[in-house]
Amino acid sequence: MEFTLKVPASMSNLGAGFDTFGLAVNLYNIFHIKSSETFSISFVDLDIKPEENLFLKVYKRCIEAFNEEEMPVSITIKTEIPFSRGLGSSSSAIIAAIKIFDILYKKGLSYDDIFKIAYEFEPHPDNLVPALVGGFNVCLKDDHHTFFNKIDFPEELKIIAIIPDIKISTEEARKILPQKIDIKDAIYNIQRSNLLLSSLVSKRFELLKEAVKDKLHQPYRKSLIPFYDDIEKIAYDSGAKAVFISGSGSTIGIFALENEDVISKHCVSFFSSKNIKSSCKILSVDKEGARVC
Structure with a gap:
């Protein structure tokens, strides 16, 4: 066997x-x-x-x-x-x-x-x-x-992972979150999560930048990722359609229609200029999940 x-x-x-x-x-x-x-x-x-x-x-x-x-x-x-x-x-x-x-x-x-x-x-x-x-x-x-x-998931979107050499445990990333949230923040996220889903389905990619905004976890977790705001700006300035924290971090996820190599290079170069090692991966969707191969 x-x-x-x-x-x-x-x-x-x-x-x-x-x-x-x-x-x-x-x-x-x-x-x-x-x-x-x-x-x-x-x-x-x-x-x-x-x-x-x-x-x-x-x-x-x-x-x-x-x-x-x-x-x-x-x-x-x-x-x-x-x-x-x-x-x-x-x-x-x-x-x-x-x-x-x-x-x-x-x-x-x-x-x-x-x-x-x-x-x-x-x-x-x-x-x-x-x-x-x-x-x-x-x-x-x-x-x-x-x-x-x-x-x-739209095949047009390129998936980029910028992976800084920083470990963040899920437990650590959970502890940093508030136990209670304002109703306005809940509504903010409900609106944008629905916008994100509909934007992907309808391929309204110009809406993604607004749709990935969040008030429940990213404002807190980005403090665990040095220079997150700088990387976000660099990615958008280089043509990214969406920038977000992948899971608990420290990986930064990026969606783009083009220029994925340029976006990756700029982000990794910036981290390097701050003496932070990082790597990048251009990824695609795995459609099958766990399987015997």
Whole structure:
């Protein structure tokens, strides 16, 4: 028995769509599974302690939840998704662990079954859903179910990720948020999240700059990303249609119709001028999500 599973990265929130919008992109964590004499997990060019291995924690939780015996398999993990950068690395690991368990033990888990386990480790659907099903999704959950709707993402839009060499934990990025918000700020975000969705569907790209504005999380989280306002201005001045914090950060997401190389170069050069290492990736939508390949 031998197979390979890959699970995409994801950009979430997209500005005003806090905890709601999630976009799968073509950056992957790749898992190779084969029969072995004993159970083992190893990483390619990466050293992770067992107590810090989220994939292992979720996989063992699945075995415990279904009262199964541990199978003698070897799992080798190659990570393309950087940790703690707002690109859904945790959700990728969680979905991979559950999917691999499901395949090995032939459980036939439903989406709700998968999310029930996943929420023990990551309580928000906006990264989990795109990691599982791919594409651009509007997501929500209640006490019993996860609801999501996959919507075609415009092929004209280029997706740029500017990734500064700065780690931001989701926990840290959550703590910085206010516990109460003004009704005016709630209305502000409701209006713009709907505008963002309708702008993408109707391809009114000139509206995106206004649509990604937000008052619930970005005004607070941008303090964790040095020179965020400068990067935002540079990107817009270089032709970007939308600039936002991807997930909890530190990745800065950008949508553009053209000049993606120029935009990326200007942003990375600015960070470099401030002695901050960064990288850029020109991405596309992953439409399939987690799958055997």
